[in-house]
Amino acid sequence: MGLLTYTGGGIMRISEEISFIRDQLPPYGPAEQPLTNQGLREINEPFRYHLPQLPLYFALSSASLGLFMVCLFTTLMLLELQGHRRSVDISWLISKGVSVYMSRTLPCITVFLFGGGWYVYVASGFGTLICFIAGATLNMVSAKVGVNTCMASTARMAYAMGEGLEVSVTLGMRSGAIGGLLSTSLGLGGMALMWLLTLDTTSLSGFGSGASLVSFYLRVGGGIFSKGAEIGADLVGEMSEKKLDEERQVYELQQRMAEMEALRLERRKKGLDELEEDMMDKLRMMEEEMQDIASSLHPIDYLDAVGENICDVSGTCADLFESMVLILSLSLIIGARGSAVPYFFTSLPVWIVAAGNLACACVAHRSHVRNHFTSRQVRWYMRLNLLFVIVFVQLVQILVSYFEYSAQGISFEDFWQLTVISIMGQVAPEICVVSGEIFTGIEYWPVRTLAQNAHLGVVQVVLQGLGQGFMSTILPAAVVIVMTMLTWGFQGPSGLAILAASSVSGTGFQGGIASFGAIATNAQKIVHLTTYHSMTRHRANLCAQLGDCTAHAGNTISVVNAFSAVFNVNLTLLAETFTRRGIDYQAVAGSPLSEWSQAGLVLGVAMSFVFTANTTMSCLETSKSFMRFCQDAPETNRQAELPFPSSHYKALKILSSYGTVTSMRMVFNPLINTLVCPMLGGFFLGTRGLMFLLSGSNVLILCFSSFLMNAGQSWFSARRFILYGLLKDEHGKSIGPDSQQFRDLGVGEMIGGPFEDTSGPALNNFIKLVGVFALVTSDLYDPTPEETWIYGCVAAVASIASIFLSRYGLSLVLTCITAFLRQRQVQREHMEAAAEPDEEELAALADD
Numbered sequence: 015m016g017l018l019t020y021t022g023g024g025i026m027r028i029s030e031e032i033s034f035i036r037d038q039l040p041p042y043g044p045a046e047q048p049l050t051n052q053g054l055r056e057i058n059e060p061f062r063y064h065l066p067q068l069p070l071y072f073a074l075s076s077a078s079l080g081l082f083m084v085c086l087f088t089t090l091m092l093l094e095l096q097g098h099r100r101s102v103d104i105s106w107l108i109s110k111g112v113s114v115y116m117s118r119t120l121p122c123i124t125v126f127l128f129g130g131g132w133y134v135y136v137a138s139g140f141g142t143l144i145c146f147i148a149g150a151t152l153n154m155v156s157a158k159v160g161v162n163t164c165m166a167s168t169a170r171m172a173y174a175m176g177e178g179l180e181v182s183v184t185l186g187m188r189s190g191a192i193g194g195l196l197s198t199s200l201g202l203g204g205m206a207l208m209w210l211l212t213l214d215t216t217s218l219s220g221f222g223s224g225a226s227l228v229s230f231y232l233r234v235g236g237g238i239f240s241k242g243a244e245i246g247a248d249l250v251g252e253m254s255e256k257k258l259d260e261e262r263q264v265y266e267l268q269q270r271m272a273e274m275e276a277l278r279l280e281r282r283k284k285g286l287d288e289l290e291e292d293m294m295d296k297l298r299m300m301e302e303e304m305q306d307i308a309s310s311l312h313p314i315d316y317l318d319a320v321g322e323n324i325c326d327v328s329g330t331c332a333d334l335f336e337s338m339v340l341i342l343s344l345s346l347i348i349g350a351r352g353s354a355v356p357y358f359f360t361s362l363p364v365w366i367v368a369a370g371n372l373a374c375a376c377v378a379h380r381s382h383v384r385n386h387f388t389s390r391q392v393r394w395y396m397r398l399n400l401l402f403v404i405v406f407v408q409l410v411q412i413l414v415s416y417f418e419y420s421a422q423g424i425s426f427e428d429f430w431q432l433t434v435i436s437i438m439g440q441v442a443p444e445i446c447v448v449s450g451e452i453f454t455g456i457e458y459w460p461v462r463t464l465a466q467n468a469h470l471g472v473v474q475v476v477l478q479g480l481g482q483g484f485m486s487t488i489l490p491a492a493v494v495i496v497m498t499m500l501t502w503g504f505q506g507p508s509g510l511a512i513l514a515a516s517s518v519s520g521t522g523f524q525g526g527i528a529s530f531g532a533i534a535t536n537a538q539k540i541v542h543l544t545t546y547h548s549m550t551r552h553r554a555n556l557c558a559q560l561g562d563c564t565a566h567a568g569n570t571i572s573v574v575n576a577f578s579a580v581f582n583v584n585l586t587l588l589a590e591t592f593t594r595r596g597i598d599y600q601a602v603a604g605s606p607l608s609e610w611s612q613a614g615l616v617l618g619v620a621m622s623f624v625f626t627a628n629t630t631m632s633c634l635e636t637s638k639s640f641m642r643f644c645q646d647a648p649e650t651n652r653q654a655e656l657p658f659p660s661s662h663y664k665a666l667k668i669l670s671s672y673g674t675v676t677s678m679r680m681v682f683n684p685l686i687n688t689l690v691c692p693m694l695g696g697f698f699l700g701t702r703g704l705m706f707l708l709s710g711s712n713v714l715i716l717c718f719s720s721f722l723m724n725a726g727q728s729w730f731s732a733r734r735f736i737l738y739g740l741l742k743d744e745h746g747k748s749i750g751p752d753s754q755q756f757r758d759l760g761v762g763e764m765i766g767g768p769f770e771d772t773s774g775p776a777l778n779n780f781i782k783l784v785g786v787f788a789l790v791t792s793d794l795y796d797p798t799p800e801e802t803w804i805y806g807c808v809a810a811v812a813s814i815a816s817i818f819l820s821r822y823g824l825s826l827v828l829t830c831i832t833a834f835l836r837q838r839q840v841q842r843e844h845m846e847a848a849a850e851p852d853e854e855e856l857a858a859l860a861d862d
């Protein structure tokens with residue numbers, strides 16, 4: 015079909031839109047237009063243009079290649095060996111916890127989608143509803159399949175670490191790419207297909223709306239589940255001691271192995287016997303110790319690994335899926351309705367994103383790695399893969415823009431400006447990632463300084479971590495804001511759409527390496543609990559360091575993408591608001607700050623902080639719920655009479671079910687906070703106040719989210735710096751988990767945990783869902799609030815009542831259900847006991 019379209023033999027597809035601007039009719043036709051006014055199209059009047067079919071077929075081809083590579087990577091991963099029995103048992107145990115969470119969460123999300131779908135149908139019609147269903151479904155499918163395949167690869171990567179660094183990193187990249195490429199390929203292919211079917215860019219906003227709801231629930235709910243379980247385990251004395259024992263024994267085993275290796279090399283240099291039998295006996299004793307650690311851990315300690323996969327795989331991939339489809343749909347709306355050449359300015363974002371997905375599918379196969387590389391070297395060589403993506407996308411963009419320039423559709427000035435904008439869009443996210451890694455990576459000086467200064471006490475640890483978090487936001491904020499200003503000066507709204515589309519062109523690769531982080535972290539846990547080989551453990555530590563960086567990079571990319579998406583949402587909202595009144599939104603003049611706009615800025619900042627408080631408190635409430643549940647429910651303890659992993663399976667399943675239900679309940683408050691935010695702004699402050707609400711909170715969240723994530727990650731990395739034996743005292747001796755520095759950094763890690771994995775990343779989902787909901791409900795608001803403030807009062811009262819119901823009403827309902835189920839279980843056990851004849855009755859029957 016693409017070839018037929020290129021040769022002029024394809025099926026003609028014509029789209030009809032409402033114009034944002036007064037300009038000439040589309041240069042490529044069609045000749046028949048709804049209204050003709052001397053060859054011009056008018057504001058708020060319909061016009062027609064040819065749908066850019068060739069880039070859409072290219073997008074479908076790119077998505078097909080991405081799905082083919084997903085199948086190939088899955089096959090190659092499943093052919094790898096899983097290793098010995100204990101590794102498989104640990105991986106199986108964690109996968110069961112993930113399955114319990116996903117199987118209970120996705121039906122709950124579906125219930126919310128029914129309510130959202132009904133509103134979309136009433137507000138926007140059947141076409142938008144179909145797009146809404148498609149976006150939500152594809153996002154859930156990508157999250158579910160991605161996390162399942164990543165779980166299947168954990169034991170395989172742990173085994174590959176014994177073979178070599180190159181093998182293990184390649185396997186981890188391919189396995190992570192399954193989730194990343196699946197998300198981008200389904201999103202890109204679904205968007206292209208929906209546009210070919212509906213012929214309406216406005217309907218595509220429904221695709222992003224469905225994806226936003228799914229992404230919000232997976233990211234926020236998964237973060238609350240993960241951090242609640244981790245902090246809850248620390249709040250219980252027995253589990254905290256077990257966790258400390260695990261870290262201490264892992265450190266001691268690592269030091270003993272290093273000493274044995276050094277002794278072996280020294281004896282070899284002196285020409286002495288290596289005493290292989292004695293060494294093997296010691297290694298066998300160490301293996302038995304490690305097996306004891308794995309089987310003696312409390313089941314809730316494995317729940318942290320469950321949450322790691324939910325946050326870094328399903329949550330990150332769903333978030334990147336949402337950002338990509340939101341940015342692409344808004345770019346198409348702006349390009350179609352707000353540009354003089356709609357065919358070109360709707361096709362260019364599709365070419366850029368499709369070319370990026372195609373390149374990501376190629377480079378995800380492997381990266382240049384050698385066994386002697388450090389984690390920093392591996393990470394920089396991964397950037398060469400991303401450089402290939404940037405070069406390939408630029409070649410496609412320059413070629414497409416040059417053809418348009420040759421056809422005199424754009425000027426030479428437009429040509430070089432679009433090239434500069436596209437390059438800035440691709441480079442900006444990676445600049446932000448590098449800045450974040452400098453402040454959070456183990457091999458960089460800020461984290462090393464934080465670990466070295468930890469001996470000064472908890473106050474020093476907390477203040478220095480917060481200070482480094484603040485410092486880390488300077489460069490990303492400056493880069494993003496400067497590039498946005500340059501783009502606006504070059505091409506205005508159309509340029510911002512191209513900038514945003516370029517920023518998501520590498521999403522497939524970025525999502526893949528973010529998933530690599532969860533795989534590497536869980537594989538390291540398995541290695542430390544099962545393997546005594548020193549090089550294998552060294553490679554596990556190196557991959558875990560690399561995985562921390564790549565997982566954090568995925569969160570940083572989400573920050574930049576969220577800013578770009580919401581900026582385009584605000585621009586589209588501005589255009590639609592003034593277009594309905596017959597005004598050219600680009601020529602709007604007047605006082606930039608009225609009382610409504612100033613109030614909107616303040617309200618946006620206040621609601622962002624309220625959301626942060628909601629998510630943080632939800633983590634703490636979940637952790638306390640876990641603590642009480644573990645103390646009151648004996649069934650959450652391991653069954654010592656059973657062998658591992660059967661001894662932990664039932665308890666972990668119970669804990670996963672409880673945590674899932676608790677996180678479902680806790681996510682209601684942040685969700686209500688998010689949905690009521692645009693309604694309060696629109697009803698109380700009017701459209702102008704709503705737009706300033708989005709603008710103010712968007713800039714705040716760009717900085718605040720980066721601060722929270724980088725501060726939390728810096729404490730985590732500094733503690734790992736000590737755990738790996740990298741911090742030395744004045745005599746050159748390693749400082750381990752028994753040190754005061756390690757304990758003080760543990761306080762920082764507990765503070766930063768909810769910031770890094772929950773509140774920080776969740777802010778991006780908050781602002782995107784606020785923007786989408788503001789765009790969907792824009793018809794409800796007037797320019798000024800004189801006639802709508804009463805509806806704002808109703809929305810405020812309804813939100814407070816909903817929060818009260820979710821906090822107390824649902825708790826009461828869940829308590830009653832739990833008590834009822836426990837009572838039924840007790841009655842069932844009594845009935846089974848009564849039905850079983852005792853030994854005396856059996857003996858009497860036997861005598862008869």
